[in-house]
Amino acid sequence: AAAAAAMAAKRRTDEMRDRVVLGEFGVRNVHTTDFPGNYPGYEDAWDQLRFEEAFRVDVIREEEGALEFDMVGIDAAIANAFRRILLAEVPTMAVEKVFVYNNTSIVQDEILAHRLGLIPIRADPRLFEYRNQGDEEGTEIDTLQFQLKIKCSRNPQAAKESSDPNELYFNHKVYSKHMTWVPLGNQTDLFPDADFRPVHDDILIALLRPGQEIDVLMHCVKGIGKDHAKFSPVATASYRLLPDITLLQPVEDEAAEMLQKCFSPGVIEIQNIKGKKVARVANARLDTFSREVFRHEGLKNLVRLARVRNHFIFSVESTGILPPDVLVSEAIKILMGKCQRFLNELDSVPME
Amino acid sequence: VQADGTDGNCVTFVLHDEDHTLGNSLRYMVMKNPDVEFCGYCITHPSESKINFRIQTRGALPAVEPFRKGLNDLMGVCQHVLNTFEVRLLPEELKG
Numbered sequence: 001a002a003a004a005a006a007m008a009a010k011r012r013t014d015e016m017r018d019r020v021v022l023g024e025f026g027v028r029n030v031h032t033t034d035f036p037g038n039y040p041g042y043e044d045a046w047d048q049l050r051f052e053e054a055f056r057v058d059v060i061r062e063e064e065g066a067l068e069f070d071m072v073g074i075d076a077a078i079a080n081a082f083r084r085i086l087l088a089e090v091p092t093m094a095v096e097k098v099f100v101y102n103n104t105s106i107v108q109d110e111i112l113a114h115r116l117g118l119i120p121i122r123a124d125p126r127l128f129e130y131r132n133q134g135d136e137e138g139t140e141i142d143t144l145q146f147q148l149k150i151k152c153s154r155n156p157q158a159a160k161e162s163s164d165p166n167e168l169y170f171n172h173k174v175y176s177k178h179m180t181w182v183p184l185g186n187q188t189d190l191f192p193d194a195d196f197r198p199v200h201d202d203i204l205i206a207l208l209r210p211g212q213e214i215d216v217l218m219h220c221v222k223g224i225g226k227d228h229a230k231f232s233p234v235a236t237a238s239y240r241l242l243p244d245i246t247l248l249q250p251v252e253d254e255a256a257e258m259l260q261k262c263f264s265p266g267v268i269e270i271q272n273i274k275g276k277k278v279a280r281v282a283n284a285r286l287d288t289f290s291r292e293v294f295r296h297e298g299l300k301n302l303v304r305l306a307r308v309r310n311h312f313i314f315s316v317e318s319t320g321i322l323p324p325d326v327l328v329s330e331a332i333k334i335l336m337g338k339c340q341r342f343l344n345e346l347d348s349v350p351m352e
Numbered sequence: 353v354q355a356d357g358t359d360g361n362c363v364t365f366v367l368h369d370e371d372h373t374l375g376n377s378l379r380y381m382v383m384k385n386p387d388v389e390f391c392g393y394c395i396t397h398p399s400e401s402k403i404n405f406r407i408q409t410r411g412a413l414p415a416v417e418p419f420r421k422g423l424n425d426l427m428g429v430c431q432h433v434l435n436t437f438e439v440r441l442l443p444e445e446l447k448g
Contacts, residue, residue, distance in 0.1 A: 036386035046384035048428050055432065057440045069440070071433070077380035078429060084373040325441050329434060336430040338374050339423045342367065346420055 140185035152208035
């Protein structure tokens with residue numbers, strides 16, 4: 001009996017250490033507690049070899065602009081650091097300064113400039129430098145120049161009674177494909193086969209009518225999302241923890257059917273064992289944890305909803321500037337760069 | 353980058369241009385060090401981007417040591433994550 005009690009106690013501490021439990025009215029065990037000294041009998045001091053053995057990355061799905069991968073064996077603090085860096089600190093190129101030579105459209109200058117800034121530009125930011133603080137002109141190593149020059153005119157061949165703008169006017173819709181790259185200085189030599197343009201050709205910038213024209217010159221610089229959200233390279237980057245659903249008691253017949261309806265489709269499957277319908281957790285990963293179980297009195301004590309604390313399901317969607325796997329690698333390198341910066345400062349500044 | 357506390361064992365570092373991104377992950381790595389008695393960070397004011405990072409060690413260990421070890425450990429973690437991630441991606445590229 002003592003051994004059973006000891007086993008139960010160990011199971012409870014293990015649960016406290018590795019699972020975030022979702023109760024009916026709140027979430028328990030949220031913070032990481034496995035620091036040295038907290039749990040007697042557990043080796044919690046940092047051990048790189050133990051980390052390397054337990055850590056793994058599984059790529060689940062890799063598409064054109066989206067990547068879904070799992071990181072297992074790492075702590076929330078570091079996974080969150082990667083997510084924050086993906087959103088705010090991976091640099092990209094975006095339009096920063098717009099020189100308006102002529103804008104007779106009904107879109108105001110500043111609104112037009114704002115819209116141009118938000119257009120993602122297909123240019124590898126690693127080929128460029130950051131612009132220096134007070135530099136107004138911009139050199140060829142830190143600036144990309146684009147020109148947008150378009151004039152709307154009336155179509156003389158249109159039918160008399162037509163009211164379709166596509167027939168009546170030429171160039172009445174200004175798309176991002178009308179932006180052309182104007183090489184600065186020796187950029188034609190530096191980037192001989194480069195094709196700098198917006199990622200998408202069909203972003204509508206403005207609408208014109210005959211006689212209106214837009215003639216602007218744009219300077220793109222390298223920046224980070226912390227400065228302005230237009231520099232963020234991801235449509236979004238998020239993670240969730242792996243769900244862990246355990247049935248505390250066997251669930252049968254109607255209760256099993258009700259249980260299956262409480263979760264997302266595919267999570268619980270009903271098996272036919274000796275004529276009786278028994279519920280089984282098939283794939284907990286698909287669940288979105290709507291906590292529908294807690295609304296049914298008979299079912300809420302039969303399951304334990306939890307999440308595995310160190311298993312992160314990342315989902316990174318890129319805007320098209322850089323592929324998502326490159327973005328994740330860059331984010332990890334940026335975190336390393338931050339650490340290196342402080343290590344260098346520590347070594348250079350004499351400590352009192 | 354730094355400001356001193358009382359004696360060599362309890363030191364508050366002021367890290368400029370940093371926020372929760374480095375603060376929380378560094379705090380986790382330093383807490384994993386058994387010599388550290390107290391480790392925490394706070395953001396002094398949300399409009400200023402600097403954090404106060406405090407380390408107190410038990411015994412006579414100077415507080416700079418766990419800080420340096422934490423930074424090195426975090427670099428090690430990142431390096432390993434990068435290697436594992438790139439290795440995992442490789443078969444995808446080889447498949448075409």
